[in-house]
Amino acid sequence: MTKQQSREAMQLSRRSLLFGSAGVALSAAALPNVALAAEVATPALGADVRPFKTEVPQAALDDLRRRLIATRWPEGQTVADRSQGVQPEKLRALVDYWQTAYDWRRAEAKLNAYPQFLTEIDGLDIHFIHIRSTNERALPLIMTHGWPGSVFELLDVIGPLTDPVAHGGKAEDAFHLVIPSIPGFGFSGKPTEKGWDPQRIAAAWDTLMKRLGYLSYVSQGGDWGAIISDALGRQAPEGLLGIHVNRVERATTFPPDAAKALMSGDAAPETLSVDEKVIFNEARDFLNNGFGYAAIMSTRPETVGYGLADSPVGLGAWLYDKIADWVFTRGDPESALGRDALLDNITFYWLTNTGPSSGKIYWENAAGMAKLSPVRVPVAVTVFPGEVYKPPKKWLAKAYPDLVYYNQVEKGGHFAAWEEPELFSQEVRAAFRGLRS
Structure with a gap:
């Protein structure tokens, strides 16, 4: 069987599982491995890009509810604060709503309101949303999410x-948007071989943009999206006009003496100003008290993955903990995002069984940090006050030789686009305004 025949057979199998009677009769054990979307060949798009629609079998939702009801809860904390992790009363309230009132079909409809596609790059299916602006002179932008x-x-x-224009902006600030799911996340394929680090993903993103006909474009990201955008900037493929990030990597932007002190556990160097020492101490506190999740996934993603694949409450707690840590309203993601938005994201991880696979990017990245080279395209940075690391402009100017935009805003956290979509959009427009032809 040829590769193309194998792919067609797999697609036919997926469609029969979703739409035939066999789909209803799937066992609970098999549900996490089921493809959760319909693929329809459209000759106008060509064989390389296939339309995609999210359609989760009801059996998968029924299985989720059964698992939520059957949760075995731990005894609880011995402290009154968040120092031991997610507080039981917070998680129990969220899970009760998840089990009794949350509606995935609403979330599914929200996702399906936008054109979605699959395309194979470097042997792996990449899921992406693609929205063209009605302004034909819009600037193409690939925008990447992060974890969790x-x-x-x-x-x-x-x-x-x-x-x-519909949101208080100017027509000349429009973008054509491409929003991919990182390999191992969402509906993108799960790597079956090692090597899918940010550098390889960045190269795949350039292939994706060129495949869609965008010969010049810009890239934006926070969290892993920022690291992938940085990797694109280091590769500087033809047509990449610049990048904007709302999170920057400490290892490449700290002054050398501060970076050395941070990694050795020493106090802030006296060469730093009072304000810079505050930034240093916040970064050190994060490494000492908030970095355990990354240490686990950088070294043992498979081990923690068993629990994430088997228990929706275990997965929910794992994701909720870091969302709570990083939103502007520290410890209170419900007020920053709302229960439904939190559960849209958590349920998405559960239904695609990507709790385990999403963690492997940490393991992949751990080996590549020593290979970093300078970013070779224009860079724009927005610092949100709830971000874990908030470097001053002079630090970034040394790390990014062509820093064309820097701004500190007054609200929003690590999940800037999620928490403050209007402010975030204003920043992206301003960041790339000088790079338009």
Whole structure:
């Protein structure tokens, strides 16, 4: 059987599982491995790009509810604060709503409101949303989510970026948007071989943009999206005009003496100003008290993955903990995002069984940090006050030789597009304004 015949057979199998009677009769054990979307060949798009629609079998939702009801809860904390992790009363309230009132079909409809596609790059299916602005002179932009997020965290900026006039902006600030799911996340394929680090993903993103006909474009990201955008900037493929990030990597932007002190556990160097020492101490506190999740996934993603694949509450707690840590309203993601938005993201991880696979990017990245080279394209940075690391402009100017935009805003956290979509969109427009032809 040829590769093309094998792919067609797999697609036929997926469609029969979703739409035939066999799909209803799937066992609970098999549900996590089921493809959760319909693929329809459209000759107008060519064989390389296939339309995609999210359609989760009801059996998968029924299985989720059964597992939520059967949760075995731990005894609880011995402290009154968040120092031991997610507080039981917070998680129990969220899970009760998840089990009794949350509606995935609403989330599914929100996702399906935008054109979705699959395309194979470097042997792996990449899922992406593609929205063209009605302004034909719009600037193509590939925008990447992070962990513990997904494409859901970027949906609310689609309108402001593709149709800025309707959101208080100017027509000349419009973008054509491409929003991919990182390999191992969402509906993108799960790597079956090692090597899918940010550098390889960045190269795949360039292939994706060129495949869609965008010969010049810009890239944006926060969290892993920022690291992938940085990797694109280091590769500087033909046509990449610049990048904008709302999170920067400490290892490449700290002054050398501060970076050395941070990694050795020493106090802030006296060469730093009072304000710079505050930034240093916040970064050190994060490494000492908030970095355990990354240490686990950088070294043992498979081990923690068994629990994430088997227990929706275990998965929910794992994701909720870091969302709570990083939103502007520290410890209170419900007020920053709302229960439904939190559960859209958590349920997306559960239904695609990507709790385990999404963690492997940490393992992949750990080996590549020593290979970093300078970013070779224009760079724009927005610092949100709730971000874990908030470097001053002079640090970034040394790390990024062509820093064309820097701004500190007054609200928003690590999940800037999710928490403050209008403000985030204004920053993206301003960041790339000088790079338009």
